[in-house]
Amino acid sequence: MNLLEKVKKLELDADEFGFRWENTRQIMQQIQSECVEIEEHLGVNLANQAALQEEIGDLLHAVFSLCVFCKFEPQETLRATLAKFERRLLAVKQLANADGKATLAGHSFAELMQYWDQAKILVRHVERRETSPDFEEVPHFIRDDEGERN
16 A cells, blocks of 8 residues: 555544544644744754654645545645646746756746746646647647656
8 A cells, every 4th residue: 555545544544433624724724833843843953854854744644634634535636736846847947948048056046936937827828728629739848758638
């Protein structure tokens, strides 16, 4: 059983036992609490990597608890978001290359975010056009390696 299946199984088992969230607001409060704890560990002592890793794990668990509570499949949710990130990253690379940049290493965070915002707009625009019967109009960065749309 993979870890995302296990988190779903454990969440459903807890729910069956009566140990459950009542609403999404409670889960969001837990997520925010975990973020605060992570910030505390980042701000105080990066040498305590084990504690930081534990808090990041708690955050991941809380996020996947929200996913299961909302009746989403954790594996599919993560797959979809990674596919979206991949399309956007490829768009960032193409935009930077079009500007004559082989890499964005050494550029300011503000510049990175400008490329990211442009990529989001570009990918969104292209995805809206996916309904076009002319598949070749869809740029390669929104298709997977087999030529299928992501």
